[in-house]
Amino acid sequence: MKMIFKILGYTTGLLLLLIAGSLAYFHLNGIPEYEYAPPEAIKQLMAPKDSAHIARGAAIGAMHCVACHAGTDGKLVGKPLVDLPEMFGKLNSLNITQDSIHGIGAWTDGELYYFLRTGIHKDGSWSPPFMPKYNLMADEDLKSVIAWLRSNDSRLAPDQREYPPNQYNLLVKTLGNVLITPPPLPEQPILVPDVSNRVAYGKYVADGLSNCYICHSADMLKNDILVPERSAGYYGGGNALRTPEGKEIFSANLTMDPETGLGNWSRQEFIDAVRFGKKRSGGMVSQPMSPHSMLTDDEVSAIFDYLQTVPVIHNPGLKSQAGVRH
Ligand code: HEC
Ligand code: HEC
Numbered sequence: 001m002k003m004i005f006k007i008l009g010y011t012t013g014l015l016l017l018l019i020a021g022s023l024a025y026f027h028l029n030g031i032p033e034y035e036y037a038p039p040e041a042i043k044q045l046m047a048p049k050d051s052a053h054i055a056r057g058a059a060i061g062a063m064h065c066v067a068c069h070a071g072t073d074g075k076l077v078g079k080p081l082v083d084l085p086e087m088f089g090k091l092n093s094l095n096i097t098q099d100s101i102h103g104i105g106a107w108t109d110g111e112l113y114y115f116l117r118t119g120i121h122k123d124g125s126w127s128p129p130f131m132p133k134y135n136l137m138a139d140e141d142l143k144s145v146i147a148w149l150r151s152n153d154s155r156l157a158p159d160q161r162e163y164p165p166n167q168y169n170l171l172v173k174t175l176g177n178v179l180i181t182p183p184p185l186p187e188q189p190i191l192v193p194d195v196s197n198r199v200a201y202g203k204y205v206a207d208g209l210s211n212c213y214i215c216h217s218a219d220m221l222k223n224d225i226l227v228p229e230r231s232a233g234y235y236g237g238g239n240a241l242r243t244p245e246g247k248e249i250f251s252a253n254l255t256m257d258p259e260t261g262l263g264n265w266s267r268q269e270f271i272d273a274v275r276f277g278k279k280r281s282g283g284m285v286s287q288p289m290s291p292h293s294m295l296t297d298d299e300v301s302a303i304f305d306y307l308q309t310v311p312v313i314h315n316p317g318l319k320s321q322a323g324v325r326h
Contacts, residue, residue: 049151
C-alpha cells in the first residue's frame with residue numbers, strides 16, 4: 001500500500017515538474033515562429049485595385065477590421081482590445097495605415113494576403129488568436145480587402161501613432177504553443193458560391209465572410225476555424241462575451257430551436273436584427289454584436305436559409321433569442 005502511495009507521489013511530482021518545466025519554457029520562448037513560405041503566386045500577387053474591388057473591400061473592412069483597428073478618431077492606428085476577457089491580459093491591435101514604418105505601407109500585397117490567411121508575418125513571427133485568420137474567405141474577397149487597404153480612404157492615410165509590440169501573458173503563450181497553430185493555406189482556390197445556391201451561399205456569408213459562428217457557438221476556445229461546423233455547439237449560442245463596459249453577455253442561439261433559438265423568427269425580423277441591430281424583443285442589440293448594415297438584405301437572407309439546415313440546439317441556459325441568461 002505504502003509503496004503505491006510513494007510511486008503515486010513520485011509520478012505526480014514528476015508530472016508537476018514536467019508541467020512547470022513546459023510553462024517555464026513557454027514563458028521564456030514565447031509564441032513559436034513559423035516559416036514564411038508563400039507559394040510563388042502569392043509572393044507575386046498584385047490585387048486588382050479597381051473601384052468595385054475597393055468598394056467590396058471597404059464593406060468587408062467595415063465588418064471586421066474597423067471594429068478592432070480604429071482608434072478614437074476613426075483612423076486605423078490600432079487600439080486596446082477592451083472587450084477581451086481579462087485572462088488574456090491587455091493587448092492592442094496595431095497600426096494598419098499606409099505609413100511605411102508604423103503601418104503596412106511597406107508590406108507587399110502578397111505579404112498581406114499570406115498574413116490575413118495565416119497570421120504569419122514575413123519575419124516568421126505569428127500573431128496569436130486575437131488577430132483573426134481569414135482562412136475561409138474567398139480569394140476575390142480577400143483581394144478586395146487588400147485593394148481597400150491601399151485605397152485613398154482617409155482612415156488609412158499614413159499615420160505615425162503606434163502601440164508597442166504586444167506582450168503576451170503565460171496563458172496566451174501556452175495556448176500559442178499547445179492549442180492554437182496557424183491555419184494552412186487553402187489547398188484549392190476559394191470561390192464565392194453561386195448566389196442561386198442559397199444554402200451554400202448563405203454558409204459562405206455566415207462562416208467564410210462574416211465569421212458569425214466564432215461568437216455564436218458555445219466557446220471561443222472550442223471553435224474549429226478549419227471546419228466551423230465542428231465547433232462546439234455550432235450556432236447554439238451561449239458563448240460568454242463582454243460588452244465594451246466589461247459586462248458579461250451571452251451570444252444568441254441562431255439555430256431553429258423554437259424556444260431558445262430562431263425557430264419562430266420571420267426572415268424580416270432576422271434581417272432587421274442582423275443588419276440594423278433591432279432586437280426582436282425590443283431595443284437594440286448590445287456590443288459586441290454590431291449591426292451588419294454592410295451586408296445586403298440578400299446576403300443576410302441567405303444566412304437565414306443556411307441556418308434552417310444547421311442541426312438544432314436547445315440551449316435552455318438562454319432565454320428566448322435574448323442573449324440573456326435566466
Ligand atoms: C478581433 C480584432 C481584430 C480584427 C477583427 C482584425 N484585427 Fe488585425 N490585428 C488585431 C490584433 C490584436 C493585432 C496584433 C496582433 C499581434 O500582437 O501580433 C492585429 C494585427 C494586424 C496586422 C499586423 C500589423 C503589424 O504591424 O504587425 C495587420 C496587417 C492586420 N491586423 C490587418 C487586419 C485587417 C486587414 C483586418 C480586417 C480584414 C483585421 N486586421 C481585423 C486585431 C484584429
Ligand atoms: C463579436 C461577436 C459576434 C459576432 C461576430 C456576431 N454576433 Fe450576433 N450576437 C452577439 C451577441 C453577444 C448577441 C447578444 C446581443 C444582445 O443580447 O443584445 C448577439 C445577438 C444576435 C442576434 C439576436 C438579436 C436579438 O434580437 O436578440 C442575432 C439574430 C445575431 N446575433 C445574428 C448574427 C449574425 C447573422 C452574425 C454574422 C453576420 C452575427 N450575429 C455576428 C455576438 C456576435
